[in-house]
Amino acid sequence: xxxxxxxxxxxxxxxxxxxxxxxxxxxxxxxxxxxxxxxxxxxxxxxxxxxxxxxxxxxxxxxxxxxxxxxxxxxxxxxxxxxxxxxxxxxxxxxxxxxxxxxxxxxxxxxxxxxxxxxxxxxxxxxxxxxxxxxxxxxxxxxxxxxxxxxxxxxxxxxxxxxxxxxxxxxxxxxxxxxxxxxxxxxxxxxxxxxxxxxxxxxxxxxxxxxxxxxxxxxxxxxxxxxxxxxxxxxxxxxxxxxxxxxxxxxxx
Amino acid sequence: xxxxxxxxxxxxxxxxxxxxxxxxxxxxxxxxxxxxxxxxxxxxxxxxxxxxxxxxxxxxxxxxxxxxxxxxxxxxxxxxxxxxxxxxxxxxxxxxxxxxxxxxxxxxxxxxxxxxxxxxxxxxxxxxxxxxxxxxxxxxxxxxxxxxxxxxxxxxxxxxxxxxxxxxxxxxxxxxxxxxxxxxxxxxxxxxxxxxxxxxxxxxxxxxxxxxxxxxxxxxxxxxxxxxxxxxxxxxxxxxxxxxxxxxxxxxxxxxxxxxxxxxxxxxxxxxxxxxxxxxxxxxxxxxxxxxxxxxxxxxxxxxxxxxxxxxxxxxxxxxxxxxxxxxxxxxxxxxxxxxxxxxxxxxxxxxxxxxxxxxxxxxxxxxxxxxxxxxxxxxxxxxxxxxxxxxxxxxxxxxxxxxxxxxxxxxxxxxxxxxxxxxxxxxxxxxxxxxxxxxxxxxxxxxxxxxxxxxxxxxxxxxxxxxxxxxxxxxxxxxxxxxxxxxxxxxxxxxxxxxxxxxxxxxxxxxxxxxxxxxxxxxxxxxxxxxxxxxxxxxxxxxxxxxxxxxxxxxxxxxxxxxxxxxxxxxxxxxxxxxxxxxxxxxxxxxxxxxxxxxxxxxxxxxxxxxxxxxxxxxxxxxxxxxxxxxxxxxxxxx
Ligand SMILES: Cc1cc2nc3c(=O)[nH]c(=O)nc-3n(C[C@H](O)[C@H](O)[C@H](O)COP(=O)(O)OP(=O)(O)OC[C@H]3O[C@@H](n4cnc5c(N)ncnc54)[C@H](O)[C@@H]3O)c2cc1C
Ligand code: FES
Numbered sequence: 029x030x031x032x033x034x035x036x037x038x039x040x041x042x043x044x045x046x047x048x049x050x051x052x053x054x055x056x057x058x059x060x061x062x063x064x065x066x067x068x069x070x071x072x073x074x075x076x077x078x079x080x081x082x083x084x085x086x087x088x089x090x091x092x093x094x095x096x097x098x099x100x101x102x103x104x105x106x107x108x109x110x111x112x113x114x115x116x117x118x119x120x121x122x123x124x125x126x127x128x129x130x131x132x133x134x135x136x137x138x139x140x141x142x143x144x145x146x147x148x149x150x151x152x153x154x155x156x157x158x159x160x161x162x163x164x165x166x167x168x169x170x171x172x173x174x175x176x177x178x179x180x181x182x183x184x185x186x187x188x189x190x191x192x193x194x195x196x197x198x199x200x201x202x203x204x205x206x207x208x209x210x211x212x213x214x215x216x217x218x219x220x221x222x223x224x225x226x227x228x229x230x231x232x233x234x235x236x237x238x239x240x241x242x243x244x245x246x247x248x249x250x251x252x253x254x255x256x257x258x259x260x261x262x263x264x265x266x267x268x269x270x271x272x273x274x275x276x277x278x279x280x281x
Numbered sequence: 282x283x284x285x286x287x288x289x290x291x292x293x294x295x296x297x298x299x300x301x302x303x304x305x306x307x308x309x310x311x312x313x314x315x316x317x318x319x320x321x322x323x324x325x326x327x328x329x330x331x332x333x334x335x336x337x338x339x340x341x342x343x344x345x346x347x348x349x350x351x352x353x354x355x356x357x358x359x360x361x362x363x364x365x366x367x368x369x370x371x372x373x374x375x376x377x378x379x380x381x382x383x384x385x386x387x388x389x390x391x392x393x394x395x396x397x398x399x400x401x402x403x404x405x406x407x408x409x410x411x412x413x414x415x416x417x418x419x420x421x422x423x424x425x426x427x428x429x430x431x432x433x434x435x436x437x438x439x440x441x442x443x444x445x446x447x448x449x450x451x452x453x454x455x456x457x458x459x460x461x462x463x464x465x466x467x468x469x470x471x472x473x474x475x476x477x478x479x480x481x482x483x484x485x486x487x488x489x490x491x492x493x494x495x496x497x498x499x500x501x502x503x504x505x506x507x508x509x510x511x512x513x514x515x516x517x518x519x520x521x522x523x524x525x526x527x528x529x530x531x532x533x534x535x536x537x538x539x540x541x542x543x544x545x546x547x548x549x550x551x552x553x554x555x556x557x558x559x560x561x562x563x564x565x566x567x568x569x570x571x572x573x574x575x576x577x578x579x580x581x582x583x584x585x586x587x588x589x590x591x592x593x594x595x596x597x598x599x600x601x602x603x604x605x606x607x608x609x610x611x612x613x614x615x616x617x618x619x620x621x622x623x624x625x626x627x628x629x630x631x632x633x634x635x636x637x638x639x640x641x642x643x644x645x646x647x648x649x650x651x652x653x654x655x656x657x658x659x660x661x662x663x664x665x666x667x668x669x670x671x672x673x674x675x676x677x678x679x680x681x682x683x684x685x686x687x688x689x690x691x692x693x694x695x696x697x698x699x700x701x702x703x704x705x706x707x708x709x710x711x712x713x714x715x716x717x718x719x720x721x722x723x724x725x726x727x728x729x730x731x732x733x734x735x736x737x738x739x740x741x742x743x744x745x746x747x748x749x750x751x752x753x754x755x756x757x758x759x760x761x762x763x764x765x766x767x768x769x770x771x772x773x774x775x776x777x778x779x780x781x782x783x784x785x786x787x788x789x790x791x792x793x794x795x796x797x798x799x800x801x802x803x804x805x806x807x808x809x810x811x812x813x814x815x816x817x818x819x820x821x822x823x824x825x826x827x828x829x830x831x832x833x834x835x836x837x838x839x840x841x842x843x844x845x846x847x848x849x850x851x852x853x854x855x856x857x858x859x860x861x862x863x864x865x866x867x868x869x870x871x872x873x874x875x876x877x878x879x880x881x882x883x884x885x886x887x888x889x890x891x892x893x894x895x896x897x898x899x900x901x902x903x904x905x906x907x908x909x910x911x912x913x914x915x916x917x918x919x920x921x
Contacts, residue, residue, distance in 0.1 A: 068560050077828070078828045082828065083828055091354070091356065091357045092521070095443065096352040096357065097351070118666060143492055143834060150349065151349070154457060157453075166455075167332070167733070169407070173366070173406045173410040174366075174368065177421065179418070179422050180418045183418040190447060223412070
C-alpha cells in the first residue's frame, strides 16, 4: 500500500499587492495525509503560519467542489496542477510524491493583476460578459418553455459550452494570455440556441472587442487552454467564435 | 416592540397573490430612476432580484463577497428545480406542489407563501429558457423532467448535475446586462458588516472592501438581503467556504427578528469526513438512493472488516428493515437520523467509524454496469476522485452533513422583515419550507423571490412608505461605521501567544453543534451545548489569534468576524431547539417520538413560527406567529 502521509516542500509566490515585486518563499509541509485536498494542505500550512505569528498564504476558494471557479493557481508550471479535468480544490495530495518540491504561483497574465500572493483580479471576465454574454430579455411573462423545441444533441452541445466556470486557467496557460476559450464558450453556448440567435452578431462583435480592449492576447491555436481546462471546454469553441465573428462583420442579426 | 403581522392577503388561497398585486401601489416609470435599492448577495435570489429591479428602472447597487457575482454558493446546486408544468402528464398541479411542500415541511410553514411559490414555479422555467439556460431535453426537443427526492410526480427540471450553475449563470448574465445598461452597479469582494437604520427604516449598509480593508458606506431607499443560509455554523457542511450568517445576524441585532433558527436540514448522502484537516463535505446526489442499498454490519466487531468479507446474513440493511414501504428512499431527515443511530451503536464503518455503506453491488448485478454508469457515471467518478475508491468495486461510504437552513430572518407575505425597508429573499429568509425542505425547491424559492416577488413588493414599499432621501453623511452612518470598526478592533486586540486560532475555535463550535444541535437533540444536550457555546464565545473575545492587520486582504479576519456571529447565532439555535418541545421535520427531539421511534409533532402547542427578537443585554424574546391551516388537513408523515 502507498504511504498514507508524505512530506512536501513548497515554493510559494508571495506578493503583497500589485505593486510589490514578489518573491518565492519556501515552506515544509510534514505528515501530509494523502487524502487531503491541495487546499486543505495549504490550510494546514497556514494554520502553522498563523500560530507562529506569520502572514498566511493568500489564496481564493469557495465551493471546494470544482464548480464555482474561484480557486486556481499554477502548480509546477501547470494551471490547476497535474491532474487533468481537475480544479485545484479537487486535487488531492495523493497526486504528489513523498519529498517532492512543489512550486506554486498565481495566474500570470497582464489582464489579471495580482491582488495578493495567489489571488488575482479577474474582473475583466465579467466585463466581457457584460458586453454581450446574455440574451436581451427582461423578467416577465414569456412563451411557454416548450414552445421552442431544441433537439437533444444541440442542447447538449450548448450545455458543454455553458459548463465553463470562468476560473481563468485558459488565460494563465496560454503563452499569449488569450481569453478566447472563455469568450468562445459563451458565444457558442448562446449562438447555438434559438433564444440567442436574434442578437448573435451584435453579441459576438461586442464580446470580442471587449476581450481585445482588456489586453488579452490573440489566439494562435496552441491548445494549452483546452489542455488545462478543468471542465473540458473544447477548443472547437474558439473556431466557432472565429466563424461567428466573420459572420458578424457582414450581417446584423 | 414590533408586532408580527404577516400582511397576508384576504381571499381564497388561489387568488391571494393576484389580489395583492392588483392592490399594490406602483412607482411611476420616471420616478423609479430616482430611487436607489441595495441588493446584498448575488446568488439566485440576489442575482435575479438585482437584475429585475434594474430592468424596471431602479438604480441598483449589488454586493457580494466573491470576486464575481457568478460564484455565489447557488452555483453548486446539483439536482434540479421543481415546477408544476405537468409536461409528463402525470397529474401534477399547483395544488399538488403546494401540498407536497407544506407536508414535506411538516406543517410548519405559512400556507399563503407556500402557495405563491408553487404558483410562480412555472414562470421561472419560462424565464430561464428565454434566457438560454440549457436545460436537459428529450430527443423530440422538449424539456426533460425527472422525479426527485421521493416525489410521486416528475416535476424536476435539470441541467445535468449542474442545475444551480446554469440557473445562476442565467441570472448573472441578466444582471451583467443591467450593469452594461448602467442600471446596476456591481460591488464584488465586499462584505456587508452592518445595516444602517434611520427613523426605524433600513437606509443603508456598511461594507468592508475585502481587498483594501477600507470601510465603505452606501445609502438606499430599501435594502434587499439575499445572503444565503447559516449552515456554516456547523463548520463542516456542504455549503461554500464563504457562506455565512453575518449580514443576516447584524440585521437581527438591529431589530430584524430571526425565525425558527433550529430548523436545519442534514443531508444523508455526503462523502464522510476523512480527517481532522477536513474543510468541507461534498454532497452526493440523493438520486443515488434509487439504486444503492444502505447497510452496516450487524455486529460491532465486523465494523473494521472490508465489506466484501461480510456475508449477506451479517449485514443490516437497516432502512429496508425499519421502513419496508419506502426502504432506502425515506426522506432526508429519517435517513440521516438512522445513520447516526447505527454509528452511535458502534456499527459505523470507515477509518472514523462515522459512515455507512451505500452499496451498488445488487443494482450492478441486476441492471448491468453500463446502465448504472449511464445513470450515475459522473457521481461515481467524483466519489472515486475524492476517496480514491472505486464504487463499482467497493460500496460507497456516506454520512449525513449539514446542507440547508430552513430558518432565517422573519419576513411577512411581501418578504419584508420586521425592519421596514429591509427585505429578505432566498435561503436567508425563513418563509416557505417549514421544518424541512424538499429537494429541488430551494432554487425555485430563490428565483421566485428574486424575479417575481421582490420587484413588486419593494416597489409597493417605496410607493407607500418612502420617507425622503438620506445620504451617507447622515450621523447614523458615522455611528454604525464606528460600531463596526470598534468590533473589528476588539476582535484583533485580544490575542496573544497562547490564544487559539480562529479555525481551532470554529472547529470546536462545529463539533458541539453536530453532537448536540444536530440530527437528534435532547433537553440536556441542548443545555450543555449552550454552555459550551457561551464558553467558546468567551474564549474568542478573551483573545483569538488573528494574523495581519485590518487594512488589506485578510481572510482570517473575515473568518473571525463570521465566527463571532455564529457564536451568537449558535446559542439562539440551541435555545430555539430547546424550547420547541416536539419533533418536526429536521428538528428531532428524542423526548418526543412515537413508540416506533418516529417524530412526534405537537400541533396543539407548537403550530407556530418562533420569531426571536434580540435584546440589548444579548438575550432574546420570542414572538409567535400562529400558523393557520385553512386549506390543508394536518396529517402525520409515515414511511413504514
Ligand atoms: C451542494 C448543494 C447542492 C444543492 N442542490 C440543490 C438542488 O439540486 N436543488 C435545490 O433546489 N437546491 C439545492 N441546494 C440549495 C440551494 O443551492 C441554496 O439554498 C440556494 O442556492 C441559496 O441561494 P441564495 O440566493 O439564497 O443564496 P446564495 O447562493 O448562498 O448566495 C449568497 C450570496 O450572498 C453573498 N453574501 C453573503 N454574505 C454576505 C455579506 N455579509 N456581504 C455581502 N455579500 C454577502 C454571497 O457572496 C452570495 O453572493 C443545494 C445546496 C448545496 C450546498
Ligand atoms: S473553489 Fe470552487 S472551483 Fe475550486
